[in-house]
Each structure stands twice: as structure tokens, then as C-alpha cells.
Amino acid sequence: MVADRLLGVSDIEASFVIARxxxxxxxxxxxxxxxxxxxxxxxxxxxxxxxxxxAVVKDQISVEELKKQCIEEIQHYIETxxxx
Numbered sequence: 898m899v900a901d902r903l904l905g906v907s908d909i910e911a912s913f914v915i916a917r918x919x920x921x922x923x924x925x926x927x928x929x930x931x932x933x934x935x936x937x938x939x940x941x942x943x944x945x946x947x948x949x950x951x952a953v954v955k956d957q958i959s960v961e962e963l964k965k966q967c968i969e970e971i972q973h974y975i976e977t978x979x980x981x
């Protein structure tokens with residue numbers, strides 16, 4: 898729900914919400930207005946979903962480490978235009 902609501906903020910094209918979901922798991926829920934393929938980004942991290950809605954859950958990782966990985970994948974996606 899948070900990722901969906903963030904898309905209501907002016908000029909937000911995509912949202913990535915990272916949270917600890919259990920003692921040993923951290924997840925990312927991502928949403929897009931259609932400009933960014935969040936499925937592609939999160940598939941690179943082992944997750945999946947659809948072009949405008951995707952998620953990933955990782956075991957034995959900190960919120961900070963998963964955030965770092967997510968930012969790296971987003972940057973790569975932007976730099977390559979979503980190719981490779």
C-alpha cells in the first residue's frame with residue numbers, strides 16, 4: 898500500500914519500499930507509473946512481478962544492504978536505458 902500511495906506524490910515515477918518482514922527477511926515492494934520497469938529491476942535482484950508492480954524478499958540481509966543493492970540496480974537500469 899505504501900508503494901502505491903507514493904505514486905500519488907507529484908513527479909514520482911516509481912517507488913521502492915524496503916522493510917524487514919520477519920526476523921530473517923527483508924523485502925522490497927516496487928510500483929511504477931509505467932516509465933520504469935520495476936519488474937526488470939527486481940528480477941535482477943532475484944524477485945519478480947509485472948512491469949508496474951514487483952517485489953523481492955531476501956533472507957539474511959540487512960535493510961541497509963538491500964537498499965544499497967536496490968540503488969545499484971536502479972542506477973544501472975537508468976544508465977543503460979533498461980537494456981541488459
